[in-house]
Amino acid sequence: MPQTTPQPPPHPSWENGWVPDTSRPPGTRRLWLAGTLAIATVVACVTATAVGHHPSDQTSAAPSAGAALDHGPGLLSFASPTAPGPAVPGKDKSGMPTTSPTVSASATASATAPGTTAKTSPSSTKPTKSAPSKGSSGGPGGSGGSGGGSAPQSPTLRSVRSVNYPDRYWHVSDGYVKLDPVGGSESRGDSTFTVVNGLANSSCYSFRTSDGKYLRHRDFVLRADRSDGSPLFRQDATFCARTSAYSGAVLLESVNYPGRFLRHQNFQLKLVSYQNSDLYRADSAFRLVDPLS
Secondary structure (H helix, E strand, O other): OOOOOOOOOOOOHHHHOOOOOOOOOOOHHHHHHHHHHHHHHHHHHHHHHHHHHOOOHHHHOOOOOOOOOOOOOOOOOOOOOOOOOOOOOOEOOOOOEOOOOOOOOOOOOOOOOOOOOOOOOOOOOOOOEOOOOOOOOOOOOHHHOOOOOOOOOOOEEEEEEEOOOOOEEEEEEOOEEEEEEOOOHHHHHHOOEEEEEOOOOOOOEEEEOOOOOEEEEEOOEEEEEOOOOOHHHHHHOOEEEEEOOOOOOEEEEEOOOOOEEEEEEOOEEEEEEOOOOHHHHHHOOEEEEOOOO
16 A cells, blocks of 8 residues: 655644734725726716717817808897997086087176186087177177177278286287287287288188288297298188177187187287186187277
8 A cells, every 4th residue: 555645734824924814804805996997987988978979170160250150940149249339428517528519609798807717607618600790890890899700891900808807908019919908009009900801711810910910829829920921821810700608709719720719828818729617718708899099
């Protein structure tokens, strides 16, 4: 009989150091693997679905600007909002537009004493052209000089009096026109002008001095110069009468600088842009009266 060598018994666990892991239940690793596989499967399905429904380049291209979109029958489409139009000019506190104000036709006021503020209608703003009127002498305002500002039909001697300084008149002094009180005979002669049809516009005014010069603005200051016959001189020496807020008075607007009117400042006659204020309207209002000389 063959002899068999007996096998030694396996080493027990306490001899080789291996101890079963009792911190987790059996099969946990398999559960983790199964869960990971399930998640990967769901992600793959979602990705495939998204790729399958993605439109082609031709269908996904944005329509060109202004192209009409056909939404199919029965669908409503809405037009794109239009760009806002230009802003409407604002209004001041009195309710009048700030861009092109007009004068109230019924705005009248009496002359004020020197140093006081003129009172006018709050809505009175930029003056408008006055209607032609004929005086008894054929000149502006007739014999009393109280007309509304029509162009003279023939050369007429006139003096120009301030509304808010009724004791002062236009007066040529050292070549400039100032607002001065009445003086001697020489001063009275320098305060008397021949009013003729405008050199650049026959429906407006030009003022000629006794020595043949004309009143013209230069550097926006009124002065007496001899005519050089140029178109610029004729325009500088032409002023159009506009309706004033004061009865019997006019505002004198420059032909070549519309919107600028003759006004006295520190008793110097200047060409100043229109201002919507009582002081400006008073300083720029003048009456053409009987000659002083």
